[in-house]
Amino acid sequence: MATLAKPAFRLRSDDFFFPAMALLILAVVVYGFAQSYFLAGMVRAKLPNTLVHIHGALFVSWIFLLILQNALVALRKVRWHITVGILGVILPPLMIVAGFLTMLDSIRRVGTPIPPTILLVGDTQPLILFAVLITWGLLDRRKPASHKRLMLMSTLAIIAPAIDRWPILHHYIPATFAVFLSLPLLLLLYDAFTLKRIHRSTWVPYALMVVFSLTLIPLAQTPLAQRAVAWVLKG
16 A cells, blocks of 8 residues: 555745745736836726736736746646646737837837837847747746746846836836846856756846846947837837
């Protein structure tokens, strides 16, 4: 009978860390958009237009999906994780399209606190990085260690707008990037502690995040960015 008994369910460090990081991302986003979106009733929030509502719904859905998927893995509900993972293929393209269209809409709107060239580059870069990391993560879906890190890092790559809206930061770009680049360090430290090395699916995305952060202002000051904004404003 002992040989037929199921092995005891044992939680691993990953079962705590990755769900906790997903919840931390939710907290970061809720704090940034609390007044304008979450506390305003979400679907009832007075946003500029329907496009912004769709954008918000898609991105919030992605974060809840990240939380759910990490919870399912921690509970060993692998089949459910695979089934729900279909949304992980459907949502990202919709998010990228909605994010790009919302960025163009924001540039055309008068009164945004962020300079239009900063908005153009600062929103386009994360969407590109998100697309790259999501694609990589889906290709590595049979490699759990890589897959879960890429899903996490892809989400961290797109939360700068939420951080920038923290009341304590007041749209101060250096502070936004300091927080933005600090959050993924938790994963680097976790890798160093548990793996005794930094996983490739952690350090490569983080290096890209650093490069994109350092090049935002220089790229926003180029004639190309200025011409792009002028073209958007004419549209």
